[in-house]
Amino acid sequence: MIGVAVFVSGRGSNLEAILNSPKLKKLVIVKAVISDNAECPAFEYAKKNSIDTYNVGKQENFIHYSDLAEFLKSLDIGLIVLAGFLKMIPETVIKNFNNRIINIHPALLPSFGGKGMYGMNVHKAVYNSGAKVSGATVHFIDEAYDEGKIIAQKKVDISDVKFPEQIAERVLKIEHELLPFVIEKFARNQISVKKNRIMLLR
Ligand code: GRF
Numbered sequence: 001m002i003g004v005a006v007f008v009s010g011r012g013s014n015l016e017a018i019l020n021s022p023k024l025k026k027l028v029i030v031k032a033v034i035s036d037n038a039e040c041p042a043f044e045y046a047k048k049n050s051i052d053t054y055n056v057g058k059q060e061n062f063i064h065y066s067d068l069a070e071f072l073k074s075l076d077i078g079l080i081v082l083a084g085f086l087k088m089i090p091e092t093v094i095k096n097f098n099n100r101i102i103n104i105h106p107a108l109l110p111s112f113g114g115k116g117m118y119g120m121n122v123h124k125a126v127y128n129s130g131a132k133v134s135g136a137t138v139h140f141i142d143e144a145y146d147e148g149k150i151i152a153q154k155k156v157d158i159s160d161v162k163f164p165e166q167i168a169e170r171v172l173k174i175e176h177e178l179l180p181f182v183i184e185k186f187a188r189n190q191i192s193v194k195k196n197r198i199m200l201l202r
Contacts, residue, residue, distance in 0.1 A: 001027065001028060001029045002027065002028045002029070002078040002079055002186070002187050003028075003029055003031045003075060003076045003077045003078050003079075004018075004028045004029065004030045004031065004077065004078070004079045004080075004081060004183070005030075005031060005032040005033075005034055005072055005075065005077045005079075005080050005081070006018065006030055006032070006033050006034070006046075006080075006081045006083055007033075007034045007035070007080065007081070007082045007083065007085035007089070008033060008034070008035050008040060008042035008043065008046075008083055008084055008085055009035060009036055009037055009040055009042070009084055009085050009086040009087070010037075010040050010041065010042060010084045010086075010119075011040075011041050011042060011084065012040065012041050012042025012043075012044075012045045012046070012083075012084070013172060013175075013176065014083035014084060014104060014175055014176065014179050015030075015033065015042050015045060015046065015083050016045060017175075017176035017177075017179060017180055018030065018081065018083070018179065018180055018183060019049055019051075021180040021183075021184075023180070023184050024180055024183055024184060024187070027183075027184060027187035027188070028079070028183060028187050030046075030051055031051075031052065031075050031076075031077060032051070032052050032053070032054055032072075032075055032077070033046035033051050033052070033053050033054070034053070034054045034055075034056060034085075035053065035054075035055060035056070035057065035085075036055070036056050036057040036085070036086065036087045037057055038053075038055050038057060042083075042084070054071075056068065056087070065090045066090065066092065068090055068092070068093050069090070069092040069093045069095075069096040069097075072093065072096075072097070073096065077097075078100065079100055079101075079102070079183065079186055079187075080093070080097055080100060080101040080102070080141075081101075081102055081103075081104075081179070081183065082101065082102065082103040082104070082141065083104055083179065084104075085103075086118060089101065089141060091143065094141060094142060094143060099140055099193055101140060101141040102138055102139065102140060102141065102151065102182060102183075102186070103138070103139055103140075103141050103148070104136060104137070104138050104175055104178070104179050105117075105122075105136065105137045105138075105139065106122050106123065106134075106136055106168070106171045106172070106175060107122045107123075107125075107126055107134055107135065107136070107137065107171070108133070108134060108135045108136075108137060108153055108155060109137040109139060109150060109153075110147070111129075111131075112125050112126055112129075112134075113137075113147070114147075120164060120165075120168060123164040123165070123167040123168045123171065124164045126158070126164070126167055127158075127161070127163070127164040127167055131158065132157070132158060132159040133155045133156065133157060133158060133159075134155070134156055134158050134167050134170070134171055135153055135154050135155035135156050135171065135174060136153065136154055136171055136174050136175040136178045136179075137150055137152075137153045138150075138151045138152050138153075138178055138179060138182040139151055140193075140198075149193065149196060149197075149198050150198065151182050151185075151191060151198050151200070152178060152181065152182050152185075152200060153178075154174045154177065154178045155174075156170045156171060156173075156174050158170060185200055185201075190202070
């Protein structure tokens with residue numbers, strides 16, 4: 001079993017998808033849910049599922065950013081999953097967890113990523129671009145954020161959508177398949193990292 005820490009800031013539907021995946025139940029244990037916002041629904045969901053929650057925001061159970069790497073090591077965390085976490089991960093964590101931090105992005109990177117590209121901003125940009133497909137990307141995190149090595153992507157047809165919210169809905173659905181899939185691959189040691197290209201092994 002691999003110890004997983006999930007970082008969240010909002011709704012928590014990806015956290016829910018991880019916790020409800022029957023395959024993952026046998027492979028990983030979510031040891032901590034960490035948020036910058038103690039009021040977020042994702043945090044509430046974690047608490048309801050008896051998962052320890054930690055706050056890197058300003059309220060109780062606070063963990064200082066500079067202590068985060070040591071803290072995660074003390075919990076024996078093997079994989080960090082960013083599932084809608086809006087803050088930057090400190091460099092010490094990135095250095096200590098090389099190729100062990102993954103993020104889910106609600107578009108097909110390298111398009112529609114980078115600064116300001118989160119939440120509905122992404123789907124509005126995709127909509128305004130006239131793109132006929134969108135999708136989700138799971139990638140490793142490095143210092144350049146949305147530019148980390150791509151692990152897996154899944155696309156969805158959006159050629160008939162009438163507004164950005166429809167894109168968001170379709171993409172979210174595939175996020176809930178893609179993220180548990182990648183975590184499973186990680187847990188089974190089936191992600192092979194070769195310079196800039198990542199292969200998924202069977
Ligand atoms: C998802 O769209 C994810 O791709 C992005 O933030 C959103 C989080 O949604 N990084 P949820 O909190 O998991 O419902």
